[in-house]
Amino acid sequence: xxxxxxxxxxxxxxxxxxxxxxxxxxxxxxxxxxxxxxxxxxxxxxxxxxxxxxxxxxxxxxxxxxxxxxxxxxxxxxxxxxxxxxxxxxxxxxxxxxxxxxxxxxxxxxxxxxxxxxxxxxxxxxxxxxxxxxxxxxxxxxxxxxxxxxxxxxxxxxxxxxxxxxxxxxxxxxxxxxxxxxxxxxxxx
Amino acid sequence: xxxxxxxxxxxxxxxxxxxxxxxxxxxxxxxxxxxxxxxxxxxxxxxxxxxxxxxxxxxxxxxxxxxxxxxxxxxxxxxxxxxxxxxxxxxxxxxxxxxxxxxxxxxxxxxxxxxxxxxxxxxxxxxxxxxxxxxxxxxxxxxxxxxxxxxxxxxxxxxxxxxxxxxxxxxxxxxxxxxxxxxxxxxxx
Amino acid sequence: xxxxxxxxxxxxxxxxxxxxxxxxxxxxxxxxxxxxxxxxxxxxxxxxxxxxxxxxxxxxxxxxxxxxxxxxxxxxxxxxxxxxxxxxxxxxxxxxxxxxxxxxxxxxxxxxxxxxxxxxxxxxxxxxxxxxxxxxxxxxxxxxxxxxxxxxxxxxxxxxxxxxxxxxxxxxxxxxxxxxxxxxxxxxx
Amino acid sequence: xxxxxxxxxxxxxxxxxxxxxxxxxxxxxxxxxxxxxxxxxxxxxxxxxxxxxxxxxxxxxxxxxxxxxxxxxxxxxxxxxxxxxxxxxxxxxxxxxxxxxxxxxxxxxxxxxxxxxxxxxxxxxxxxxxxxxxxxxxxxxxxxxxxxxxxxxxxxxxxxxxxxxxxxxxxxxxxxxxxxxxxxxxxxx
DNA sequence: AATGAATGAGTTTTCATTCAT
DNA sequence: CATGAATGAAAACTCATTCAT
Numbered sequence: 001x002x003x004x005x006x007x008x009x010x011x012x013x014x015x016x017x018x019x020x021x022x023x024x025x026x027x028x029x030x031x032x033x034x035x036x037x038x039x040x041x042x043x044x045x046x047x048x049x050x051x052x053x054x055x056x057x058x059x060x061x062x063x064x065x066x067x068x069x070x071x072x073x074x075x076x077x078x079x080x081x082x083x084x085x086x087x088x089x090x091x092x093x094x095x096x097x098x099x100x101x102x103x104x105x106x107x108x109x110x111x112x113x114x115x116x117x118x119x120x121x122x123x124x125x126x127x128x129x130x131x132x133x134x135x136x137x138x139x140x141x142x143x144x145x146x147x148x149x150x151x152x153x154x155x156x157x158x159x160x161x162x163x164x165x166x167x168x169x170x171x172x173x174x175x176x177x178x179x180x181x182x183x184x185x186x187x188x189x
Numbered sequence: 190x191x192x193x194x195x196x197x198x199x200x201x202x203x204x205x206x207x208x209x210x211x212x213x214x215x216x217x218x219x220x221x222x223x224x225x226x227x228x229x230x231x232x233x234x235x236x237x238x239x240x241x242x243x244x245x246x247x248x249x250x251x252x253x254x255x256x257x258x259x260x261x262x263x264x265x266x267x268x269x270x271x272x273x274x275x276x277x278x279x280x281x282x283x284x285x286x287x288x289x290x291x292x293x294x295x296x297x298x299x300x301x302x303x304x305x306x307x308x309x310x311x312x313x314x315x316x317x318x319x320x321x322x323x324x325x326x327x328x329x330x331x332x333x334x335x336x337x338x339x340x341x342x343x344x345x346x347x348x349x350x351x352x353x354x355x356x357x358x359x360x361x362x363x364x365x366x367x368x369x370x371x372x373x374x375x376x377x378x
Numbered sequence: 379x380x381x382x383x384x385x386x387x388x389x390x391x392x393x394x395x396x397x398x399x400x401x402x403x404x405x406x407x408x409x410x411x412x413x414x415x416x417x418x419x420x421x422x423x424x425x426x427x428x429x430x431x432x433x434x435x436x437x438x439x440x441x442x443x444x445x446x447x448x449x450x451x452x453x454x455x456x457x458x459x460x461x462x463x464x465x466x467x468x469x470x471x472x473x474x475x476x477x478x479x480x481x482x483x484x485x486x487x488x489x490x491x492x493x494x495x496x497x498x499x500x501x502x503x504x505x506x507x508x509x510x511x512x513x514x515x516x517x518x519x520x521x522x523x524x525x526x527x528x529x530x531x532x533x534x535x536x537x538x539x540x541x542x543x544x545x546x547x548x549x550x551x552x553x554x555x556x557x558x559x560x561x562x563x564x565x566x567x
Numbered sequence: 568x569x570x571x572x573x574x575x576x577x578x579x580x581x582x583x584x585x586x587x588x589x590x591x592x593x594x595x596x597x598x599x600x601x602x603x604x605x606x607x608x609x610x611x612x613x614x615x616x617x618x619x620x621x622x623x624x625x626x627x628x629x630x631x632x633x634x635x636x637x638x639x640x641x642x643x644x645x646x647x648x649x650x651x652x653x654x655x656x657x658x659x660x661x662x663x664x665x666x667x668x669x670x671x672x673x674x675x676x677x678x679x680x681x682x683x684x685x686x687x688x689x690x691x692x693x694x695x696x697x698x699x700x701x702x703x704x705x706x707x708x709x710x711x712x713x714x715x716x717x718x719x720x721x722x723x724x725x726x727x728x729x730x731x732x733x734x735x736x737x738x739x740x741x742x743x744x745x746x747x748x749x750x751x752x753x754x755x756x
Numbered sequence: 757a758a759t760g761a762a763t764g765a766g767t768t769t770t771c772a773t774t775c776a777t
Numbered sequence: 778c779a780t781g782a783a784t785g786a787a788a789a790c791t792c793a794t795t796c797a798t
Contacts, residue, residue: 017293019208033763104206138374146365149350150343157342176335184373185336187328211771222780395671397586411784482584516752524743525752531724532717539716554713562751563705563714589792600759
């Protein structure tokens with residue numbers, strides 16, 4: 001039931017927004033009464049925290065798997081991360097939407113738990129860049145932290161416009177972004 | 190007065206969020222009564238629409254100025270657009286925050302007015318890329334629409350992390366992102 | 379309107395209790411909507427605080443008038459205070475009931491305002507006793523603080539049993555208590 | 568278990584109030600589930616009734632022991648009753664608090680059981696006074712019913728202010744009140 | 757005896773909006 | 778232009794109670 005409530009709330013939060021979705025709305029769709037919600041969650045905000053935590057933890061896990069693969073170069077790992085992020089929109093689009101859009105409805109108490117994990121995801125990308133710089137895969141004249149923000153910007157922003165139903169596949173988008181990032185958009189003669 | 194209300198509401202919307210800010214909150218800070226609000230605005234949502242419209246129109250104007258400058262190459266124009274966007278965070282950070290974050294509180298009726306202008310901003314970037322491809326400045330093997338989304342992702346995402354008070358200036362960030370985009374992050378031997 | 383709400387709420391709090399009376403109950407009887415309540419009061423608890431404060435301040439005022447009368451002996455003043463307290467049940471019985479019974483529904487924040495005034499009322503009785511001891515009216519071998527608690531106990535407890543409609547008048551009850559206190563209940567031969 | 572629930576609920580009712588304490592609160596502290604409560608009690612109100620009944624019955628028993636002691640004078644018996652009441656605060660303070668403060672949360676159905684016993688306790692004091700009047704121990708010019716209310720007022724009110732941890736012992740307080748009642752507070756020359 | 761899930765009616769509170777003055 | 782009062786619909790949350798297991 002707890003899982004059911006989370007799933008349905010993600011669906012509604014993604015569609016209408018956190019503030020616009022009432023507990024009533026969620027429970028109505030599940031054909032159970034409002035009181036039931038509070039048997040499983042302490043508050044609406046706790047539910048949102050759980051959604052965030054579950055999502056970022058899965059994200060970190062995936063990232064870890066990719067990064068710790070010794071058979072891949074840094075460039076390949078970078079592609080894998082970007083691909084995974086965009087691929088997620090298809091399968092976990094709603095979760096991602098909520099994760100990116102509704103973070104500001106968490107109060108400090110919960111942010112203290114969620115934000116460090118979010119930061120770590122970005123930091124791991126930075127570490128990957130740094131490693132790539134050391135081993136000669138990446139340019140030495142670009143600051144890895146800013147670059148990591150740029151890369152995540154490209155990928156995360158997809159949630160605002162990418163439609164899985166469109167004519168361009170998630171893999172193709174990832175490839176284009178990867179190409180753009182690796183070789184730049186300038187024409188080389 | 191209308192301008193005063195808009196300014197104060199932007200301030201509060203940016204800080205606390207649209208839903209979290211009541212008309213009362215806004216008017217309290219202006220030391221006028223709630224009723225006054227409805228003399229100047231039909232509804233809270235109309236206020237939000239006005240904020241969005243004002244912002245995107247100024248953005249489009251700036252963009253137009255940059256693009257229509259015949260003395261600049263496409264690459265220079267691209268840099269100018271990125272720089273302008275990031276520079277805005279410093280001067281218009283609150284407006285930008287509201288613009289990016291609170292779009293989903295506009296109902297269809299208002300989205301019909303705002304969204305086309307938003308799209309046009311992105312489309313203009315795409316047109317710039319296309320022009321650059323034609324004149325040999327940009328690579329021909331990358332689809333301009335996806336690239337334009339990527340570029341805006343890099344720039345817009347800054348609103349989530351860029352602190353004007355930090356040790357890296359807006360100009361420097363813009364330069365790094367520009368470099369990254371133009372030449373790519375790969376080390377070339 | 380604020381006064382009307384207070385009056386009606388005192389009536390209902392006295393009859394049914396603070397917790398048992400909902401804002402709805404109060405406003406229903408006044409034929410206005412619930413929202414109106416929050417135009418006049420910040421919360422239900424603030425209303426209770428206002429009731430307490432209004433009551434204890436009137437009590438202190440009356441007490442001051444009695445005590446500062448130079449034409450009365452301490453014994454006469456003591457009688458006046460007791461009489462006033464019991465007399466109040468007839469006219470202000472509901473207020474008194476709420477004042478005595480519902481104090482524990484005020485949170486610390488409000489208790490800090492109300493309790494010092496309550497204490498002062500008791501302390502003033504103690505000061506009166508002390509003065510009477512000095513001028514030879516009262517026995518020197520009884521501690522004035524405990525005595526003051528005893529006196530207030532006798533008077534305040536009336537709220538639990540005294541019925542203004544009964545066959546004994548408020549004045550008669552005050553006289554009996556006064557006699558009992560002054561000369562004791564022992565038969566002297 | 569039933570006894571355990573009663574004990575813990577008295578503790579919590581005394582501390583936070585009847586309405587403010589939920590069944591959940593009580594059972595949480597006992598590390599059992601809410602459902603268990605309804606195996607032992609029909610309702611929350613029945614629990615409160617049981618607490619009241621248990622308390623007043625013990626009180627009546629004690630009173631009976633004191634009153635039926637043929638070796639004591641009425642004055643001695645009166646002292647014993649007052650002492651016992653105040654002494655109770657130390658040992659049974661929480662029970663007493665609930666007994667005095669939460670009576671109004673009992674509905675008529677239960678009041679019919681509890682109130683007669685409460686009244687009887689007071690009436691027994693009245694009977695003691697009447698006996699003392701007959702045998703010449705007490706004044707004949709004071710109505711025994713009102714006097715009994717006064718005596719109980721003095722004693723019961725202690726629950727609102729008497730702190731067992733204070734510097735004055737329960738016995739000393741009882742003695743002072745007894746003296747005050749017997750001989751009065753007036754200075755006799 | 758005890759549990760765990762669910763209910764439903766109620767509670768306080770918020771707030772966009774209206775409107776006579 | 779601006780105010781102050783009122784509305785009404787909805788929100789989050791609480792909790793005594795029930796009941797199958």
